[in-house]
Amino acid sequence: MRIAMIGTGYVGLVSGACFSEFGNDVVCVDKDEVKISRLDRGEIPIFEPGLDDLVANNVRAGRLTFTTDLTSAVRDADAVFIAVGTPTRRGDGHADLSYVYGAAKEIAEAMDGYTVVVTKSTVPVGTGREVERIIREARPDVEFDVCSNPEFLREGAAITDFMRPDRVVIGTESERAQEAMREIYRPLYLIETPIVFTSLQTSELIKYAANTFLATKITFINEIADLCEQVGADVHDVSRGIGLDGRIGRKFLHPGPGYGGSCFPKDTLALVKTAQDYKAPLRIVETVVDINDKRKKQMADKVIQACGGSVSGKTVAVLGLTFKPNTDDMRDSPSLDIIPALQAAGATVKAYDPEGMKEARQMLPDVEMCDNAYAPIDGADVVVLITEWNEFRALDLKRVKGLLKEPLMVDLRNVYNPEDMAEAGFTYVCVGRSTVDAKVSA
Known part of the structure; x- marks a missing residue:
């Protein structure tokens, strides 16, 4: 053909x-x-x-x-x-x-x-x-x-x-x-x-229905993660416990800073507007859009609270800028909300991303872009992991600890194990699990 x-x-x-x-x-x-x-x-x-x-x-x-x-x-x-x-x-x-x-x-x-x-x-x-x-x-x-x-x-x-x-x-x-x-x-x-x-109409709707359903799963587990933090539960165990149910499935039940990218943000919003035009409003999807927009900003507050309630005059090292790993796509990435909010609160931000920095330099002009994962950490008050690139999954924690002013990590993707981080001497803040402090013996 x-x-x-x-x-x-x-x-x-x-x-x-x-x-x-x-x-x-x-x-x-x-x-x-x-x-x-x-x-x-x-x-x-x-x-x-x-x-x-x-x-x-x-x-x-x-x-x-x-x-x-x-x-x-x-x-x-x-x-x-x-x-x-x-x-x-x-x-x-x-x-x-x-x-x-x-x-x-x-x-x-x-x-x-x-x-x-x-x-x-x-x-x-x-x-x-x-x-x-x-x-x-x-x-x-x-x-x-x-x-x-x-x-x-x-x-x-x-x-x-x-x-x-x-x-x-x-x-x-x-x-x-x-x-x-x-x-x-x-x-x-x-x-x-x-x-x-x-039919034509059904095919067009299938695409939007699929993306908005996945966005809803992400938003659901993010809200469950917030509840887990309040009651002392572990969102990873909750995700596994419900995901093993074949009617629910395991995918898209990973808590984080909210969905981004080229599809979910615009498609959820477009479906909401279409439904409103046809006088068949989708209240669930409307709520998903609202919660996701707010969540990205809440993640900046999470970093600020981890730093004792203020980041004024502090340096924040950010690892990961793209909306997900294995892409250079910055569209609607959580980093585009989190970083400006931290800067507005008085922080200096240094960052590294394996593929997204060329575009990020245009979208975040006041951020110092670094050449590798350890460069932004050197002299920083806290390291914040926003995108779970594979190279961030096996950082030399001893080296990271030595570069930071204080051994503080805010992991918005739950890449690391809290107990391992405590053993390594870190105060470790994650999503949907209890914050752990460095062990005295570390």
């Missing part, structure tokens, strides 16, 4: 590379000439483990190319995927669909013969119908079908998620479009991946 992928952001680039790995001929299209030039040189603009090799291998095989020429890419394609951004619209919280509708107009003008137009971007219910209307109005002479095919990719594990997904969701009422999509995803049929065919 010949595929045109409109947009070379996270979803478009990963999807295009993976489709080419399936044996399809893929052209990735973007208006950004600099980005296309970089991709032609083999430079990957995002950090995603394994993506550089996947792109390089399929470029060499001749199955994957990049261009700014949308017209030629669409004209020769059997299927055109729209994978442009749908950020939160300023002022009202709705998804901004201007890029999707703009792409639809350009695709309409370029189509030559029957084409399946597929929305891969995360879009609210009704978007596919509007895309269909835009194309039909512009080109009543051309045969086409519009499908919804939402992505379920986790940053840091996107290639595995694409190649061995839990399911593939395809929304279309057209038999012809279904056959085309079956052909595109044929390698997944061979490994018996569940493929759900449904």
